[in-house]
Amino acid sequence: MSSEIKNIPPVAIEKPKFKVWNGARAIAEAVKVADVDVISAYPIRPYTGIMNALASMIANGEFIADVVIADSEHSQFEIVKHASAVGARTFVGSSGVGLAYAAEAIIVTALSQLPVVGAIGTRALDDPGNFGMEWSDVLMFRDYGWLISWAKTVQEAHDMTLVAYRVAEDKRVLLPHFVVLDGAALTHVATPIVPVTKEQATDFLPPYKPPYRIDPIDGPVTKAQHIAPSLIGPEQRKLVDVATKRAKEVIVEAWKDFATYTGREYPPFIEAIGMEDADFALIGMGAYMKDIEIVAKRMREKGVKIGTIRLRYVRPFPAEDLLRVIDGVKAAGVIEFGYSFGSPFGTGSLYHEIATSLYETNTRPELLDFLFLGGREPKVEHFMKAAEMIIESVHKKPQKKAYWLTLRGEDI
Amino acid sequence: MIMQSEFKSLREIPPIDYYTAGRRTCAGCGPAIGYRLISKAAGPNTIFIGPTGCMYVANAHQFLTSPYSVPWHHTQLGGGGAAAIGIASALRTLMLKGKRKPEDINVIVMGGDGAMADIGLSGLSMGLSYDYQRLLYIVYDNEGYMNTGVQASSTTPWGATTTFTPSGKVKPLGNTRYKKNVALIAASHPNVKYVATATLWPPLDLMNKVVRALNSGGPSVIHALFPCPKGWFTSPADTVMLSKLAVETGMWVLWELIEGQFKLNYRPNPRKHVREYLSLQGRFRHLKDEDIDKMDKMIEEEWFYWNESAKQEKLILPY
Numbered sequence: 001m002s003s004e005i006k007n008i009p010p011v012a013i014e015k016p017k018f019k020v021w022n023g024a025r026a027i028a029e030a031v032k033v034a035d036v037d038v039i040s041a042y043p044i045r046p047y048t049g050i051m052n053a054l055a056s057m058i059a060n061g062e063f064i065a066d067v068v069i070a071d072s073e074h075s076q077f078e079i080v081k082h083a084s085a086v087g088a089r090t091f092v093g094s095s096g097v098g099l100a101y102a103a104e105a106i107i108v109t110a111l112s113q114l115p116v117v118g119a120i121g122t123r124a125l126d127d128p129g130n131f132g133m134e135w136s137d138v139l140m141f142r143d144y145g146w147l148i149s150w151a152k153t154v155q156e157a158h159d160m161t162l163v164a165y166r167v168a169e170d171k172r173v174l175l176p177h178f179v180v181l182d183g184a185a186l187t188h189v190a191t192p193i194v195p196v197t198k199e200q201a202t203d204f205l206p207p208y209k210p211p212y213r214i215d216p217i218d219g220p221v222t223k224a225q226h227i228a229p230s231l232i233g234p235e236q237r238k239l240v241d242v243a244t245k246r247a248k249e250v251i252v253e254a255w256k257d258f259a260t261y262t263g264r265e266y267p268p269f270i271e272a273i274g275m276e277d278a279d280f281a282l283i284g285m286g287a288y289m290k291d292i293e294i295v296a297k298r299m300r301e302k303g304v305k306i307g308t309i310r311l312r313y314v315r316p317f318p319a320e321d322l323l324r325v326i327d328g329v330k331a332a333g334v335i336e337f338g339y340s341f342g343s344p345f346g347t348g349s350l351y352h353e354i355a356t357s358l359y360e361t362n363t364r365p366e367l368l369d370f371l372f373l374g375g376r377e378p379k380v381e382h383f384m385k386a387a388e389m390i391i392e393s394v395h396k397k398p399q400k401k402a403y404w405l406t407l408r409g410e411d412i
Numbered sequence: 413m414i415m416q417s418e419f420k421s422l423r424e425i426p427p428i429d430y431y432t433a434g435r436r437t438c439a440g441c442g443p444a445i446g447y448r449l450i451s452k453a454a455g456p457n458t459i460f461i462g463p464t465g466c467m468y469v470a471n472a473h474q475f476l477t478s479p480y481s482v483p484w485h486h487t488q489l490g491g492g493g494a495a496a497i498g499i500a501s502a503l504r505t506l507m508l509k510g511k512r513k514p515e516d517i518n519v520i521v522m523g524g525d526g527a528m529a530d531i532g533l534s535g536l537s538m539g540l541s542y543d544y545q546r547l548l549y550i551v552y553d554n555e556g557y558m559n560t561g562v563q564a565s566s567t568t569p570w571g572a573t574t575t576f577t578p579s580g581k582v583k584p585l586g587n588t589r590y591k592k593n594v595a596l597i598a599a600s601h602p603n604v605k606y607v608a609t610a611t612l613w614p615p616l617d618l619m620n621k622v623v624r625a626l627n628s629g630g631p632s633v634i635h636a637l638f639p640c641p642k643g644w645f646t647s648p649a650d651t652v653m654l655s656k657l658a659v660e661t662g663m664w665v666l667w668e669l670i671e672g673q674f675k676l677n678y679r680p681n682p683r684k685h686v687r688e689y690l691s692l693q694g695r696f697r698h699l700k701d702e703d704i705d706k707m708d709k710m711i712e713e714e715w716f717y718w719n720e721s722a723k724q725e726k727l728i729l730p731y
Contacts, residue, residue, distance in 0.1 A: 037502060037505045037506060037509065037511070038498065038501050038502050038505055040498070064505070064508065064509055065505065066501045066502075066504065066505040068497055068498070068501050068542070070494060070538060071493075071494075071534045071535060071537065071538035072534060072535075074488075074490060074491070074494070074535075075491070075493065075494035075497075075534070075535045075538055076494070078487060078488065078491040078494035078495050078498060078535070079494045079495070079497050079498035079501065080498060081487075081495070081498065082461070082485060082487065082494075082495040082496075082498030082499045082502070083498040083499065083501055083502035084498075084502075085485055085498075085499070085502075086459075086498075086499050086502035086503060086506070087502065087506060087511075087512070088501070088502035088505060088506055090502075104488050104490075104491075105488060105491060105494075108488060207511075213483075214459055214483045214484075214485045214499065215459070215483060215503070215512070215517075216456065216457050216458070216459065216482060216483055216517060217512070217513070217515075218483070219483075220478070220480060220481045220482050220483060220484075221483050221484075222478035222480050222483075222484045222485075223484070223485045223486065224485060224486035225471070225472045225476075225478055225484075225486065226468050226469050226471070226472050226473050226486070227472065227473065227476070228473050228474050231474075231476055232476065
């Protein structure tokens with residue numbers, strides 16, 4: 001695929017033109033330059049702003065796409081799944097319980113290997129109804145073959161959307177892709193960004209050409225026929241597994257090419273800051289990493305050897321890269337907004353992924369979990385507290401693994 | 413592509429099949445006969461969507477074969493309405509943007525009563541609110557969830573036994589709910605161009621309704637009664653005869669609504685007593701004479717409205 005890429009036009013990176021966009025608008029603008037054909041919308045906060053922006057762009061003739069207003073999230077994901085099977089580039093998204101409602105359609109999209117791209121504005125699950133931010137909605141779909149990338153900034157959310165199409169539609173992958181924005185913190189916060197131009201997007205993103213379209217032009221293709229498990233049960237699952245593994249190299253390639261076209265460089269899987277000589281690490285994802293990085297910087301100024309590790313992808317999970325950057329650390333803390341009730345030691349979903357990865361090392365750091373659940377917004381002092389607790393854990397073995405730092409009352 | 417015109421006689425039916433061998437449907441399967449006739453009528457430029465149901469599970473499973481010689485894609489049990497919209501939207505947009513050669517392509521959902529009248533009703537309704545052309549929803553109604561072991565759906569007739577509505581000592585009747593009329597629900601959508609009911613008999617009625625639906629210029633629905641030997645406890649040899657008896661007893665009404673204009677396709681005269689239809693079916697064996705008479709009376713009352721609708725060429729709700 002990389003052989004098809006044209007050389008970078010030097011003018012493209014000379015004069016960046018800033019736009020002040022919130023996360024929702026930034027994603028919509030990326031969808032526009034990606035020349036998406038079919039979009040399916042159903043409202044739920046906080047992701048809805050993306051669809052609002054797209055609808056007004058299309059109403060104003062900024063680009064041609066069909067916006068199908070679905071009757072539910074389940075229909076929404078079924079619409080794009082099948083549009084993708086015909087050969088259309090598609091866009092979809094949701095939040096919170098909307099994703100839960102669409103669960104069946106979301107799962108079959110991945111297991112059918114259809115490269116739909118979806119945006120998630122993370123939101124706490126019901127009950128009770130809650131506009132706050134949690135990660136449990138996204139992490140429900142950790143296990144079914146969707147690629148999941150997590151943005152820290154509005155700029156990154158914009159760029160990630162284009163890279164998502166490139167990776168998802170690559171013939172070595174052909175898997176759907178979620179681009180995750182922390183609800184409110186990214187979806188609703190406007191910052192200046194440099195948009196990807198239409199020309200850059202066209203060069204970076206080759207047209208979507210599925211190998212077997214559901215279209216009479218390609219002959220009688222039968223897809224997702226019912227099978228007896230003994231026939232191709234494990235083999236079909238293996239195909240999806242191999243695709244997620246292959247996605248790793250494709251992601252690295254795609255971000256490298258993206259930098260060539262736009263001049264914006266990102267480490268593909270893990271953004272490690274101050275980790276070269278670190279004794280301590282704060283690990284997390286998403287928008288709050290900006291605050292966490294400030295905490296680490298302040299502590300560095302006081303002489304504490306602390307760094308931050310930000311995962312840009314949860315699927316495929318970059319375990320090897322994580323082990324490389326965490327090597328030599330004495331104690332680390334996971335900062336997360338997702339939980340699994342009744343889990344081992346009461347720890348969160350991201351903790352499990354990290355702890356599993358660390359099991360493979362001989363020098364495991366002390367690993368604590370800091371949980372921010374129920375949507376109450378954390379403050380910088382909470383992250384500061386987390387940093388202090390991991391430093392202390394080296395001297396005094398902690399009583400427990402997980403701490404709810406925004407909880408009022410006793411953290412039992 | 414030339415649009416398929418209506419078939420005037422059985423001789424005009426093309427010998428080619430688009431729903432062929434490589435399936436394991438029951439002997440005398442009504443939906444399988446229906447699939448064959450529908451796909452013949454639709455022709456080669458057709459995409460079929462198969463929501464989960466007996467026509468999904470029974471059309472492959474043990475074999476890595478496909479009975480479809482046109483493109484076919486599975487969708488989830490409740491996904492029929494949406495999947496067809498996704499396909500129709502993709503085709504239209506790709507053609508509009510010059511990414512695909514412009515062409516007439518039929519999109520047909522073969523959804524069972526469970527997939528269309530129950531779990532997928534909302535999606536079907538959404539589909540009917542759009543204006544995509546050559547989009548046809550077939551509700552193939554065998555009056556229950558047959559491949560999961562004959563459970564009641566909302567189109568199971570009053571008095572039928574299913575594994576969810578068995579006839580017992582305390583509840584002797586079986587199913588106490590009345591059959592939902594999906595065609596009437598479909599007819600209440602302002603954008604729907606064509607709504608019809610059909611069954612396996614007469615075959616040309618079914619096939620020509622498919623042709624009319626696809627040529628109607630908008631989304632369309634055919635609610636088709638397809639007998640199920642497994643779930644109705646009938647002889648495989650009786651499938652087509654049961655279709656005929658359903659029409660002749662007035663139990664199943666053949667009508668169509670073309671851009672709002674109602675047309676009754678068959679008026680049983682004299683109407684046979686519903687006993688003739690029910691007595692061939694094991695699922696009604698427990699019914700007492702008074703139950704059967706009650707059912708016949710309900711049909712009689714309903715027919716007043718069908719006749720009135722036919723007179724006025726306008727649909728009147730029969731309930």
